[in-house]
Amino acid sequence: MDGTGRLALLRRSPKDHIACVRGQPVTVERFAHDVRTLIPRLPDAPYCFNLLQDRYAFTVAFTANLATGRVNLLPPNAKTSVQERLARRFDHVAVLHDGTDVAPGLDALDLRRALTPPEQPPDDGPSAPASLEAEAGAIGAIAFTSGSTGEARPIPKSVRMFRGATRAYREAIVPDGTSLVATVPAQHMYGLELVSLQPLWYPVRFTACKPLFPEDVRKELERVPAPRVLVTTPLHLRALLDSGLAFPGLQRVVCATAPLSEDLARRAESTLGTEVIDVFGCSEAGCIATRRLSETSTWRPLPGFTLSLPDPGECTVDSVHADEPVALSDQVRLHRDGTFDLAGRLGDQINVAGKRGSLGEITALMLEVPGVDDAVAFLPPSGAENQRPAAFFAGSANRRAIRAHLRASLDDVFVPRPLLQVDHLPRTDSSKLPREAVLALYRQATGGP
Amino acid sequence: MSDKSPAEQKLTEMIVEVLNLEDISPDEIDPEEPLFGDGLGLDSIDALELAMAISQQYGVQLKADDEETRAVFENVRKLTAYIEREARAA
Numbered sequence: 001m002d003g004t005g006r007l008a009l010l011r012r013s014p015k016d017h018i019a020c021v022r023g024q025p026v027t028v029e030r031f032a033h034d035v036r037t038l039i040p041r042l043p044d045a046p047y048c049f050n051l052l053q054d055r056y057a058f059t060v061a062f063t064a065n066l067a068t069g070r071v072n073l074l075p076p077n078a079k080t081s082v083q084e085r086l087a088r089r090f091d092h093v094a095v096l097h098d099g100t101d102v103a104p105g106l107d108a109l110d111l112r113r114a115l116t117p118p119e120q121p122p123d124d125g126p127s128a129p130a131s132l133e134a135e136a137g138a139i140g141a142i143a144f145t146s147g148s149t150g151e152a153r154p155i156p157k158s159v160r161m162f163r164g165a166t167r168a169y170r171e172a173i174v175p176d177g178t179s180l181v182a183t184v185p186a187q188h189m190y191g192l193e194l195v196s197l198q199p200l201w202y203p204v205r206f207t208a209c210k211p212l213f214p215e216d217v218r219k220e221l222e223r224v225p226a227p228r229v230l231v232t233t234p235l236h237l238r239a240l241l242d243s244g245l246a247f248p249g250l251q252r253v254v255c256a257t258a259p260l261s262e263d264l265a266r267r268a269e270s271t272l273g274t275e276v277i278d279v280f281g282c283s284e285a286g287c288i289a290t291r292r293l294s295e296t297s298t299w300r301p302l303p304g305f306t307l308s309l310p311d312p313g314e315c316t317v318d319s320v321h322a323d324e325p326v327a328l329s330d331q332v333r334l335h336r337d338g339t340f341d342l343a344g345r346l347g348d349q350i351n352v353a354g355k356r357g358s359l360g361e362i363t364a365l366m367l368e369v370p371g372v373d374d375a376v377a378f379l380p381p382s383g384a385e386n387q388r389p390a391a392f393f394a395g396s397a398n399r400r401a402i403r404a405h406l407r408a409s410l411d412d413v414f415v416p417r418p419l420l421q422v423d424h425l426p427r428t429d430s431s432k433l434p435r436e437a438v439l440a441l442y443r444q445a446t447g448g449p
Numbered sequence: 450m451s452d453k454s455p456a457e458q459k460l461t462e463m464i465v466e467v468l469n470l471e472d473i474s475p476d477e478i479d480p481e482e483p484l485f486g487d488g489l490g491l492d493s494i495d496a497l498e499l500a501m502a503i504s505q506q507y508g509v510q511l512k513a514d515d516e517e518t519r520a521v522f523e524n525v526r527k528l529t530a531y532i533e534r535e536a537r538a539a
Contacts, residue, residue: 212493213500215510239497243504353494386494399472412485412492418472 007163009063009132010035011201018199019118020179021056021208023223026118031060032132034115038064039128041114043094043107047071049086050141050187051078051097056118056208057111058186059196061096062141066134066159072141074187076152076355080104081408086144086152136160143189143283145356155283164321165286166198168302172290173254173279174198179224180206182231183217188354189283190256195231204229212236214243227251234260235353235386241271250274256281257354258386259342265293280342283356284326285317289340298339309334329356350379352413353386362389362406362414369405371397374425377416378438390442391416394424420445453480457529464525467502468495480525496522509535 012018014029038060042048048065050072052058065072073093075082083103087093094107102108116123134140140159144152174180174194184191195206207224211217217240221228231254232240240247241264250272255265256279268276280299281287288307289299301307304320307328315332316325329349333341348360362377373395380390393402399419406415422445426437453461461475464484468491484491491499499522500511509532511521521531 212497213511213513214504215512219512235494235497239501242501243510245510413494417469420472 005136006133007136007159009066009134009159009200012199012203016203017205019056019059019206019208020224021118024119025205025225026056030118030122031063033122033127034060034118035063035067035132036127036130037123037125038111038115039068040126041109042068042070042096043109045070045092045094045107047073047090047093047142049073049075049083049093049095049097049106051075051095051100052111052186053100053210054098054111054208055182055186055196055206055210057098057115059199059206060115061111062192062196063132063200065096066138066140067128067132069134069138071139074141074143074189074192076144077411079408082152085409089154134159136163141192143187145283158323161286161321161323162193162197163201164304164319165193166201168304168319168321169194169198169287170202172302173277173287174202174204174229175227175251176203178204178227178229178251180204180229180231181211181217181220181224182206183211183236184231184233184257184354185210188257189286190279190281190354191231193286194254214240214245218245218247221248221250229254231256233257233354234264237268237276238264241267247272252277254279256287258351260293262293262297269294282326282328285319285322285328288317288319298335298341300339306338307332307334307340350389350414352388355411355413357389357411357414359389362391362410362416365406365409366391366393366402369397369402371395372402374427376425376433376438378435378442380442381439386413389414389416390418390420392420392422392425392438392441392445394422418446451479451481453525454529456533457525460529460532461525463502463506464499467498478525480529483524484522484528491522503532507532507536 010032012028016028017025018028018031019026048070050061052061062072075086078100080101080103095102096109098112136159138159139156140162141157143155145155180195182191182195186196198204199206207220209220211220228250229252230250237255253274253276260278265276278291278293279287280289288305289301291299307315307317309315315328318325331343333343348358350357359377363375366372366375372393375393377389377391403415425433426441427433457480461478465475504510522528
């Protein structure tokens with residue numbers, strides 16, 4: 001695939017089912033019709049926050065944006081303060097949503113009004129011409145990730161990268177002919193590529209809802225046709241197993257955002273009677289490698305992906321469809337045959353429930369609060385799947401004020417817990433803050449190990 | 450702050466324990482204070498952890514049509530009432 005020319009955004013047989021909305025199948029034909037009717041209604045803006053919670057509406061809007069050369073902006077969360085902050089960095093931004101609060105001053109389109117639900121007869125209003133395609137090299141979406149300076153870093157993805165990624169995921173992650181039920185948000189790169197985009201080019205169906213509780217997952221699995229694939233995270237998977245509920249037969253469980261533990265993987269395979277595929281990836285490169293923990297703990301790159309170590313301690317991943325190699329924020333032990341093991345994350349970057357954050361950013365935001373004289377966010381050592389950051393602060397500020405300030409900008413999972421007030425932080429004479437001293441203070445404060 | 454019933458007190462203690470809210474004592478939590486957002490600031494990970502603990506301790510499976518967790522989880526009072534209703538129905 002070269003970087004030029006136009007790519008078809010939908011390459012499926014018209015009568016095939018592309019989605020399942022509230023238990024009702026939706027054909028490729030109907031999906032294409034919905035995209036075409038949405039196109040003339042889109043706000044007149046080159047950048048659109050795609051904040052849709054319903055995955056069907058999200059995917060229709062995402063495709064309509066691609067087909068019209070608009071860029072989908074995928075913020076780390078839908079908070080209005082985040083919308084405001086990011087919108088300032090682009091020329092003209094509109095918001096596509098289905099009930100989310102919209103930051104003041106932004107054009108918005110509520111798709112609950114602009115899009116006829118697929119259970120109802122199709123809208124016969126004005127629609128765009130037949131072909132749904134996009135420039136291969138055009139930026140189709142920009143995701144954002146936390147940076148240590150407190151400013152979110154944009155991650156642009158071209159249409160060509162999305163197309164190449166779905167080709168690599170076929171079979172290795174998502175087998176043809178399956179129904180995909182996902183507990184992950186559509187805006188997260190993992191949910192976006194595997195669940196919303198895979199069905200544009202390969203014969204799989206996705207469901208519109210994002211079930212959270214085990215009982216919701218069970219009900220959603222029951223109303224889609226077999227063979228079923230559950231796309232989920234270690235956290236959701238543990239909740240399913242602990243619920244004791246009986247789940248319908250699954251062809252596969254795909255798990256990503258944080259490495260699975262071997263124990264959880266084995267329990268899942270025996271309880272659910274299926275294979276559990278663990279996926280390693282990042283927003284920049286998408287899914288990179290897979291493993292089945294009941295067989296091996298070593299990761300195997302997907303077809304077309306290559307890892308290399310240009311410098312000691314630095315690992316990059318390159319793929320046939322990426323524009324340039326991507327540096328990983330994980331420590332990697334690379335084997336001769338191209339497979340690899342992971343050995344922890346580097347420095348400032350943290351990952352909580354698949355959301356990537358920066359300890360430096362949390363610290364910087366705490367220091368903005370009046371009455372906070374000194375502060376540090378850190379990751380306590382733990383074996384938990386979703387270890388949250390903890391923090392110390394010195395000063396007269398109250399904890400509620402600090403939490404409120406952090407929540408205005410950060411995803412809730414990055415608000416430190418516990419948030420502990422101390423007289424002063426254990427700084428050295430050169431005012432450095434050694435991690436060991438912080439952890440010793442933490443053990444002392446929590447009585448933990 | 451309004452007084453908690455014994456059932457609400459028990460649930461509040463479980464929330465603090467299950468979610469490792471080491472810096473918050475159960476007595477600080479008002480039964481009508483929002484658990485999510487600007488109140489206690491819980492998030493969807495907490496919702497899932499709580500749902501697991503509730504299913505283990507009360508035998509109640511929480512349901513939400515989609516991610517409408519905020520309605521069920523609005524505050525300790527509503528959550529307690531919901532659990533009691535579901536436990537009786539079971």
